[in-house]
Amino acid sequence: MTAGDPAAELVGRYGSPLYVYDLGRVGRAYDDLRAALPDPSRIYYSLKANPHPRLVAELRRRGARAEVTSRGELASALEAGCPPGELLYSGPGKTPGELGEAVLHGVRHFSAESFGDLARIGAAADAHGVSAQCVLRINAAGAPGGAGLRMTGTASQFGFDPEALLAEPGRLAVPGVRVIGLHFFPLTNARDEEGLCAEIVQSIRTAAELRRRLGTDLRLLDLGGGFAAPYAVPGERPLYPGLRAAVTQELDASLPGWRAGLPVIAFESGRYLVGDSGRLLCTVTDVKDSRGTRYAVLDSGINHLGGLSGLGRLLPMSARPLPGTVPDEPQRATLAGPLCTPADLLGRSVELPGLRPGAVLEFPNVGAYGLTASLLGFLGHPAPAEIVLRGTDVVSATRLALYRRELDGASGAPVTDPIPVKELT
Missing domain, CATH: 2.40.37.10 (Lyase, Ornithine Decarboxylase; Chain A, domain 1)
Incomplete structure (x- = not known):
């Protein structure tokens, strides 16, 4: 073995096959991403990459917030000690049941993907006598050239088409909801720094234009991610040394209040932080x-x-x-x-x-x-x-264990299991 590598001993103790995660590497990845992003900015960890509570807790300890898309990811974030009021709940398939449970657990920030999604978020919040703070995910056209795997810019289940928003802005007035910003995630796994910069710059310009034309509040601007990492092959993460300067320059030009937190600038990452x-x-x-x-x-x-x-x-x-x-x-x-x-x-x-x-x-x-x-x-x-x-x-x-349990559906009401919440020891 290489010096300090306990792999063979771990296989002997816990059997094979075996996943091994190194919290030191998680910390270095967080520091590298923080150094690449404009200051100040917020980092959300996307639990879809790996919801293991210990990894989530390590990133929370270093300053990241959690972005979740399901009841299971919400359970992992809560187990890791993430304050529910700091979570961002996103995803295109949020059901009334899971929205109600998220609100009950204290989640207040959501990313809305459509007018219907916005209405369901509002209904869940209103039923519990609270207000949901929503960012609108935007299915915007990407920068010329592009990089990585495109997530938006064509017909998509993800986000509002800008033209639909501009055609019916009145539909954003939903009981139980306050629209506080915009959410972009145009691509993923982009190793090309120039292309990634171009995408983020384009998102900033689109956000500024939508704020002007819609007249909506812009307290939070989530610019998504796209940060790359190798998968199941040897290799190193890219470092994006020019990203901070390029994005900072555009923020100063298009959203001059951002340094004072108007809006708060946020980014998301999953694979880069834990890959x-x-x-x-x-x-x-x-x-x-x-x-x-x-x-x-x-x-x-x-x-x-x-x-x-x-x-x-x-x-x-x-x-x-x-x-x-x-x-x-x-x-x-x-x-x-x-x-x-x-x-x-x-x-x-x-x-x-x-x-x-x-x-x-x-x-x-x-x-x-x-x-x-x-x-x-x-x-x-x-x-x-x-x-x-x-x-x-x-x-x-x-x-992890999969198990089967009996459900009591005799009443005809939907059967849901409560989110398990326990302290991380």
């Missing part, structure tokens, strides 16, 4: 040859690392032997998981040393969109343990 903090350790269970192809069968597959498997495609992944192990001669093989489907492949025709039963491999950079973005319920294999380290000390060792 390089995690790795998946798994074990070769069998090596076999079939009609000219060698297969190394692993005890982990797309049920544990398959962020895009539900879309019918997988991003390229790159396994490697555990650091510090004595390498054998390299072999070329296809890495297959334990599931009963030919789609369960984590690498095609890869060349690796040490491919023998019992050998431990690792997939790096899977702290984001790893376990909880995978087909966890398929075939019923247990979830890997998730170990959180601070240095070499284990601060958390847990395992």
Whole structure:
């Protein structure tokens, strides 16, 4: 092993497969992102990347707020100690039931994706005698050229089309709601700094124009994210050294009150903050040859690392032997998981040393969109343990579990489980 790397010991203690998260890396990522953003600005951590309460708590400790999109993510944020009044609840499919429960737990800030969404938020708040503070997510055209994976700018389930807002501004007057700002998220995973800067600058200009034409309050401007990180392959996060100056210049030009908090400027990140903090350790269970192809069968597959498997495609992944192990001669093989489907492949025709039963491999950079973005319920294999380290000390060792419970629907009323809230110990 490399100096200070406890991976082999962790596999011995907790079994294989195994996710390992490093809180030191989470902290460094937060510091790097903070240095790249204008000052002052707010950072929201998007729990969709990884809702593990220990990671959420670490980011909260460093100053991040939480952005959630479901009852499960809300439960994780509350377990991590995030004040509900500081959360931002977003997403295009918010139901009346979950909105009511969020309001009951003290959530007051929401991102509205449509007139219907705004009305449902208002109804939930009004029913509890409170006011919801809403930012309007905008489905705006992107900057020329663009970068990363586009999230808006065409027909989309995400956000208001600006022309629809301008055509019917009166529909924003909803009981139980106060519109306090705008929310943009035009793209994701942009390694190209110039393209990312252009997108954020375009969002700032669009926000200033919408404020002028709609006459709405602009107390909070969420400019989204788009910050990149490698996924399941070796590599380093980009640092965006020119982003702060470019965005600051545009904010000064278009929204001169921003330095005094009018509006508060916010950004979101998931993968950038936790992506390089995690790795998946798994074990070769069998090596076999079939009609000219060698297969190394692993005890982990797309049920544990398959962020895009539900879309019918997988991003390229790159396994490697555990650091510090004595390498054998390299072999070329296809890495297959334990599931009963030919789609369960984590690498095609890869060349690796040490491919023998019992050998431990690792997939790096899977702290984001790893376990909880995978087909966890398929075939019923247990979830890997998730170990959180601070240095070499284990601060958390847990395992997700799926379970079935009986529902009492005799009354005809919808059955919902309350959000479990407990102190993080």
